[in-house]
Amino acid sequence: MAQRVGMEVSVAIGEIVKLANTDVVSAYPITPQTHIVEHLAELVADGELDAEYIPVESEHSAMSACLGSAATGARTFTATAGQGLELMHEVLYVASSMRLPIVMTVANRALSSPLSVWSDHSDAMACRDTGWIQIFVENGQEAVDNTLCAFRIAEDNNVLLPVMIHLDGFHVSHVIEPILLPEQSQVDAFLPKNNYPLPLDTDKPVAMGDFGPPVIYTEAKWAQEVNLRKSKETILKVWQEFGKSFSRYYKPVECYRCEDADTLLLTMGSYSETAMTTIDKMRGEGKKIGLIRIRLWRPFPFEEFRQAVKDIKTLIVLDRAISFGGPGGPVCSEIRSALYSQNNRPEIVSFIGGLGGRDITVAGFEEIINSGMEIAETGSDNEFEIFGVRE
Amino acid sequence: MTKKEDELTWKDLEIGAVITEPGNASQYRTGDWRTQKPVHDFSRCIKCGLCMIYCPEACRFQNKEGYFEADLFYCKGCGICYRECPTMVITMEEE
Structure with missing residues (x-):
């Protein structure tokens, strides 16, 4: 039976990403997200999480590596904040347009200048047109629960979209809270294996992120829009099922x-x-x-x-x-x-x-x-x- | 592709507009970019093949008589063959 444990929310997010049996973490540290990816780096280095940890030279590369990883069907996680999210910006559109189920924690941070490491929602709002699912949480438990839900939502074959979980930098990320982490068996029962339908596969080659001339671009964008709108059905279903399993219910x-x-x-x-x-x-x-x-x-x-x-x-x-x-x-x-x-x-x-x-x-x-x-x-x-x- | 590109609806696209048919770029007509097309006077042609070598679209092919023609489905009308032909077989004409 799971017990409430006092821990820093960033560490708790690292723990739930581990429990979700994530395959690839590609991230660049930036305040106030750093503790999340530091903790994941530790878990991988200590052999507690069997994942590929890709230390990259920038957030642009972090998200680009996530594209490749998700395209192979690997469960993929990253985290960022503020300027880091802005540096990823152009790649964010690619992730959603290519329908790649990436989960990303954003520790909301105000944008420069003047330089601020503290939180507001200017980074989150700058991404609202990128085609990602965006969920806001208010405390550590919600962050943990929704990170787990995010993998299931993103990878659901009716959705196949990247998901951002927004939590306020410092006010949530650095606070020590009593967190109820699920047992591994509960996570395994709730989160099925990632089954990406058209992965990169040398036996069955596909081309991704191709050239879209005027004759097809509108159709591609409309398909994306219809899919994002429709994803709400699955999000509601996943929250409902999470509630049934864990007795904590979330609503849009x-x-x-x-x-x-x-x-x-x-x-x-x-x-x-x-x-x-x-x-x-x-x-x-x-x-x-x-x-x-x-x-x-x-x-x-x-x-x-x-x-x-x-x-x-x-x-x-x-x-x-x-x-x-x-x-x-x-x-x-x-x-x-x-x-x-x-x-x-x-x-x-x-x-x-x-x-x-x-x-x-x-x-x-x-x-x-x-x-x-x-x-x-x-x-x-x-x-x-x-x-x-x-x- | 079962349908032509201008007949594809948004529902026909694979997720993320992934392409599952290898080499389907060959179905993409680039010939309609052209404002001028190459016209040939093969009586001067020495069949050296320089037009084929220089063609950036690789749209030149050798016909039964051994002369090099341009496949106008792909030819963008750049005029490089006209510039390079040593015996001035090719002239460029307005479409």
Whole structure:
């Protein structure tokens, strides 16, 4: 029977990657992801994990090696953060277009400059059009559980797409938490063998990543889009089956005290846990406030999201990234677009905060909610409100 | 390929647009890139084969009489054969 053990979340991710019997790890260390790949390097060096560990000279090479590895049908893992994810950027598109089931942990980190090793979501949001499945987690246990689910989702023959698990750098990656790691037998029962349908095979040669002239490119891209949208069915099924096996259930849109709420705050990632404390406090004061978190960022869960906000008056969205010179936070602009066609849509107020690791405290979230409700009443000429900036 | 490329639907593609049929690039018409085509006066031809050697598309073949013709399905009309032919067999004509 599995026991809760206090361990650093990065180490726990290394452990679940080992339990998943990963064949290839190709990675380049970058703060705040380093401990994950360091721990995996140790496990391989100590003979605890029988995997090929490819130390590469850059993240661009790390992802490129992952392409080759996944194309042979090997179970493939990598991890990165911030600038490292940006250096991978062009290869990310190749992984999803070639339908290669790679699992990658992203320890979300703010982008330079000024140089910041601390977390926000600017790196994650810069990847939203790359065709990867993107899942946000809020704590260590969710990171471990979803990493295991990610292998099963990615390798499912109805999906065959790469998956990013986003966890906030330091706030999740470096925290020591009580983690419930599954037993090897439980993992083996949950995660079938990787069975990539068209692997590189000298007896049955195929050509991958080929030339796509105008006559075929649109068809290739539409096939990719249909497949990513459809992957939601499998993601829901895998989460459901994970729940049955491990008694922890995950949903694409998570609601906290949303019942009978007039106003909802929307967050993603680790700050949601602080926000919950604020919600508890304000609920205690009789305010009808709840919290929703988007766990599944890609494919975007339109149906579940619209359902979750259909009866509310005000939706306050906190983004931890800026779309410079654009409509505000990337999350909020997508939320606005998802609700534009709806007859009953709430007033939407956009906040940007928590950039580059800046804390938002319980009192901070209270301020965001109160001022968001006020703006919903009075209106605002701003595309978004910036939270916590010193004038 | 069971279908021509302009008849393939998105559902016909293999996962990740993987190609399972070896050498199917030979079905790709590059001849429609051409604005000029080579025309031959074989009365001057010495059958040296330099046009075939220089052709970057490898689209020249020897016909029954031993003269070198261009396969216009692939010929992109670059004119290198015209430039290299020592006996000026080839002229380039607008399509």
